[in-house]
Every structure is written in C-alpha cells, then in structure tokens.
Amino acid sequence: MADALPELRGTRIVLRRPVPRDVETRLALGRHREIVEAYGGTFDPNATFTRGEAEAAIRFVEQQDWAWVIDAGRYIGHVRFHGKSTQDRRAALAVGIDDPACLGKGYGTEAIMLALGHAFGQGLHRVSLRVLSNNFRAIACYRKCGFVEEGREREAAFVGGAWCDDVIMGLLDREFRPS
Secondary structure (H helix, E strand, C coil): CCCCCCCCCCCEEECCCCCHHHHHHHHHHHHCCCHHHHCCCCCCCCCCCCCHHHHHHHHHHHCCCCCEEEEECEEEEEEEEEEEECCCEEEEEEEEEEEHHHHCCCCCEEEEEEEEHHHHHHCCEEEEEEECCCCHHHHHHHCCCEEEEEEEEEEEECCCCCCEEEEEEEEEHCCCCCC
C-alpha cells in the first residue's frame, strides 16, 4: 500500500514523509501533560524531552509503511495506518498532534480526512481505531470524520492513577464522506 507514499495536500496542511528538520521541531515542542496522557502515557514534569526521544519519534514515523508527518508550515504531529490486512482490506488509524498550540483547531480532522481519502482510494474497506474514553477532544474529532463507536474495552489503560476505558470506533468505505 505504501511503496511511494504520496504527499497529500489539504487547505491548511500537507501530509508528507519526514525530513531531517522535523527532529529539531519535535525537540522544540517537548512534552506536555495533556498530550502525553491522551496517548495513555504517564507525564513526569521533571523529565526532560531529549534529542534522542525526538529522533526516535521521527524515526518511528519514517519506519512505518503508511505514515505521514502533519505539516502546518512545520511539523505538528503525524497520522498513520497500522495493522493492515490485505485480505480483509482493513487497517487501524492513529493520529497525534504534538504541538499544544495546534490542539482544537481542526488540524487533526483535516489530516484524518486526507489520510482516509487516500486509504479508501487505495481499496481499504474498513478503518478502525482505539481512543481513551476520557479523550473527549479526539472522540469528537473522530465522530466529525464519520467514525462510529462500535464497542468499549473496559479499564484497558491505567492513566494518571486511574483506570480508563478504550473506545473502539470504526468507519467503512461506503460511510466515508470526503469534505
């Protein structure tokens, strides 16, 4: 599905493969409680975000077959598909906005819609995702993109000292409404 992944252009963003300057941008963004916990991680206010971690974050995107950097004039996050099944024509979606100044501004929605348009255009039938039940911003974004809740995995993640459910959401090709 992704030998030569195309650059995808939206109104305000470009989805593209990573470039070396993304490491510097990712390093400068650092780590933020809301974002770390939305990913299901534990935020340590005393931990420094290192160059090695920034390099690893960009390398992770580079190593994925079907992943793009979200570029809004510079790196702000990434979107990717994983768990691809050619036989079942399905994959799972993951998206992350690493710049707190870009949260709640529609960048994630635009990135998801661009990526979904490409994926369904390549013959995928189904895209699914998992999201923490307390990540209301992400759930609203996914619903806006057409995803519907299909189930819930109870107490699937221990975040910030409390158990949190995972919400399972899905979207079929025939349900997708490009903007």
